[in-house]
Amino acid sequence: MFNVGLLLLTVGSVLSASINHRELSMLRIAHQERGILTFSFDHSKSSSRSLDLLGTTQAGFRPGWLHLHDNLIYSVSRTSYPNNRSSSGGVFSFDKNAEDPDALSLVISQSSNGMGGVFCDVARDGRTLSVANIDGSTVSIYPLSSHGIIGDATFVFKYNLTHPGPGTNESQIQSNPHAAAFDPTGEYMIVPDRGADHVYVYHVDGPERVTQINNITLESGTGPRHVTFRVFNCTRTFMYLVSELDNMIRVFALDGVNNDSRGLRPHSSLSISLVQIVSTLGHGSNRSEPNNTNLAAEVALSNDGMFAYVSNRNTVSYSTDTLAIYSVHPDALEHLVYIGNTPTYGKIPRHFSISPDSRFIAVANEVSNNLIILERDQTSGRVNSVVGNVTLGEFDLTQNNGPMAVVWDSKVKYYL
Numbered sequence: 001m002f003n004v005g006l007l008l009l010t011v012g013s014v015l016s017a018s019i020n021h022r023e024l025s026m027l028r029i030a031h032q033e034r035g036i037l038t039f040s041f042d043h044s045k046s047s048s049r050s051l052d053l054l055g056t057t058q059a060g061f062r063p064g065w066l067h068l069h070d071n072l073i074y075s076v077s078r079t080s081y082p083n084n085r086s087s088s089g090g091v092f093s094f095d096k097n098a099e100d101p102d103a104l105s106l107v108i109s110q111s112s113n114g115m116g117g118v119f120c121d122v123a124r125d126g127r128t129l130s131v132a133n134i135d136g137s138t139v140s141i142y143p144l145s146s147h148g149i150i151g152d153a154t155f156v157f158k159y160n161l162t163h164p165g166p167g168t169n170e171s172q173i174q175s176n177p178h179a180a181a182f183d184p185t186g187e188y189m190i191v192p193d194r195g196a197d198h199v200y201v202y203h204v205d206g207p208e209r210v211t212q213i214n215n216i217t218l219e220s221g222t223g224p225r226h227v228t229f230r231v232f233n234c235t236r237t238f239m240y241l242v243s244e245l246d247n248m249i250r251v252f253a254l255d256g257v258n259n260d261s262r263g264l265r266p267h268s269s270l271s272i273s274l275v276q277i278v279s280t281l282g283h284g285s286n287r288s289e290p291n292n293t294n295l296a297a298e299v300a301l302s303n304d305g306m307f308a309y310v311s312n313r314n315t316v317s318y319s320t321d322t323l324a325i326y327s328v329h330p331d332a333l334e335h336l337v338y339i340g341n342t343p344t345y346g347k348i349p350r351h352f353s354i355s356p357d358s359r360f361i362a363v364a365n366e367v368s369n370n371l372i373i374l375e376r377d378q379t380s381g382r383v384n385s386v387v388g389n390v391t392l393g394e395f396d397l398t399q400n401n402g403p404m405a406v407v408w409d410s411k412v413k414y415y416l
């Protein structure tokens, strides 16, 4: 009797708690035509009803990248900042409103100092902001003061190509910095240059001291695009570089990047060594010709570090594109082992993000103009099912209107 009563009491309090509020995940999407879209995601609903548009925020002409830091959202717009007389992009910071999660308020915006804003990142110190401009061949560095106020650029690095590369479709006729990503310590910044087949390495000591210390020269026709990092323990960090022209992931070991709170180390302590090159197109695939048929886009690891994912964009077929899936083996020579792929249920998955609890992958399919949520099997790394599916506009072959980036935001409580 006593046990039954306790059980009822417990069930009753769970019920009343769930009547008072629900906790839902939130997603932010950079949509070129519509601005920053805020969606809630309710896994208890069917895939066609689980995503709910909460709000839309203007963020310049063709916003294409998002980065979350503290309670702020940073975005980058492609061009026409501050108006159509300018070809430069812009960088924007927004404050999240605790009471009203879909209402983002603009803190400040600045010129990105180059045409084709594509990427931004904030270093771990929260004081240094980077922006990459792919067509203007520049990377800009900004100081952040309290609450997301972006100061005037402290550096605008300009890259010059001496010889065009073999990439077709004008992909290698100039320097094209595609990212400017900080490593997990925030002491290094990595700039993959698609046009030049180089990766520039900077030492970072706050926004006033950013110094190029190294660059990695890759094989001609590689087209390096994005990087992600994984700290496996206090002495070993790996860097995963995806390249869109040869459709490869290169795994590098970063030694001398320590997460041990000892403060800054001398620049010379960083050593970068190539561990593995593996195709994004499956078993036995070699480096692609740089002919713009397949263009790998984004790379990410699950939060447990056990699986890696990369998105493949095929520019000639109309069938769905894919995410390639790898298991991760930090102690083996074959660091990434290809285990298969999953459809993205759309065309041109320019970007995807794994949810903080690693259960879901949100995919931004740029040309089919849809957002898809996939559910992962956390043991096998494979994808089980589609649990979210929303159309954001017309299927768009010009590739100029759809979603460019998607990020998971913190969960919000909805009081009923």
Ligand SMILES: *[C@@H]1O[C@H](CO)[C@@H](O)[C@H](O)[C@H]1NC(C)=O
Binding pocket: 080, 084
């Ligand atoms: C700026 O140019 C874009 C693209 O050409 C156009 O869609 C937009 O209407 C223009 N905006 C203004 C304010 O002229």
Ligand SMILES: *[C@@H]1O[C@H](CO)[C@@H](O)[C@H](O)[C@H]1NC(C)=O
Binding pocket: 158, 159, 160
């Ligand atoms: C590229 O050229 C610009 C202008 O000619 C120059 O100021 C800059 O230092 C050059 N950058 C590099 C990395 O050589």
Ligand SMILES: *[C@@H]1O[C@H](CO)[C@@H](O)[C@H](O)[C@H]1NC(C)=O
Binding pocket: 168, 169, 292, 315
């Ligand atoms: C690349 O150029 C070829 C020839 O002009 C064109 O047919 C193809 O559509 C272009 N591919 C992309 C991805 O732009």
Ligand SMILES: *[C@@H]1O[C@H](CO)[C@@H](O)[C@H](O)[C@H]1NC(C)=O
Binding pocket: 124, 184, 185, 231, 259
């Ligand atoms: C550094 O290590 C601490 C403790 O293991 C961890 O909480 C923190 O996330 C790590 N920081 C980075 C940047 O990896």
Ligand SMILES: *[C@@H]1O[C@H](CO)[C@@H](O)[C@H](O)[C@H]1NC(C)=O
Binding pocket: 159, 198, 200, 212, 215, 216, 217
């Ligand atoms: C990268 O390194 C190569 C070889 O050391 C050098 O020729 C080139 O100028 C460097 N490029 C930049 C932008 O530092």
Ligand SMILES: *[C@@H]1O[C@H](CO)[C@@H](O)[C@H](O)[C@H]1NC(C)=O
Binding pocket: 284, 285, 286
């Ligand atoms: C990759 O290259 C190797 C060595 O040249 C060749 O034997 C193999 O057939 C190639 N694989 C594919 C899928 O073309």
Ligand SMILES: *[C@@H]1O[C@H](CO)[C@@H](O)[C@H](O)[C@H]1NC(C)=O
Binding pocket: 287, 288, 289, 290, 291, 293
């Ligand atoms: C592009 O390169 C691949 C090999 O990577 C080849 O199979 C394909 O036929 C090429 N396509 C064109 C249009 O040249």
Ligand SMILES: *[C@@H]1O[C@H](CO)[C@@H](O)[C@H](O)[C@H]1NC(C)=O
Binding pocket: 232, 233, 234, 235, 236, 330, 331
């Ligand atoms: C750190 O991880 C690497 C890669 O897994 C491993 O080789 C090394 O032994 C580890 N070091 C420590 C101190 O655990």
Ligand SMILES: *[C@@H]1O[C@H](CO)[C@@H](O)[C@H](O)[C@H]1NC(C)=O
Binding pocket: 047, 345, 386, 389, 390, 391
């Ligand atoms: C997503 O929804 C559209 C209709 O809005 C439907 O045509 C499509 O088949 C759905 N895709 C998946 C993977 O459920």
